[in-house]
Amino acid sequence: MSSSSSHPWPVTREYLRYLIDLRLVVRTSEKLYGRTKDLGDGGLGATVAGDVPVGEVVEPELQLPGADDPMTIYAEVCYRQGFQYGFRFVNPTDRQKETIRRATRSLPMIK
Numbered sequence: 001m002s003s004s005s006s007h008p009w010p011v012t013r014e015y016l017r018y019l020i021d022l023r024l025v026v027r028t029s030e031k032l033y034g035r036t037k038d039l040g041d042g043g044l045g046a047t048v049a050g051d052v053p054v055g056e057v058v059e060p061e062l063q064l065p066g067a068d069d070p071m072t073i074y075a076e077v078c079y080r081q082g083f084q085y086g087f088r089f090v091n092p093t094d095r096q097k098e099t100i101r102r103a104t105r106s107l108p109m110i111k
């Protein structure tokens with residue numbers, strides 16, 4: 001691959017991300033616990049104490065600000081470095097998308 005076609009990290013993201021620190025439960029074949037680092041329409045970044053391989057679809061659950069109930073959403077592990085994970089939401093519902101937008105609208109954006 002020539003250097004002209006490769007992209008330096010970080011690449012341009014499809015969705016804006018917002019800083020947020022929330023408790024997180026990740027359901028896989030077991031229940032893992034962690035904290036979110038950032039959240040956006042397309043996914044979330046988190047620190048999770050456990051081993052989840054890239055490509056696995058999991059169920060993160062988190063209590064978003066302003067939401068009455070915890071939100072559980074399907075997400076694929078798309079990045080992992082140690083205990084740092086990147087999760088991409090898989091087919092979020094319109095209601096889930098709106099809940100995320102309401103929760104993030106007043107948060108600081110990651111540039």
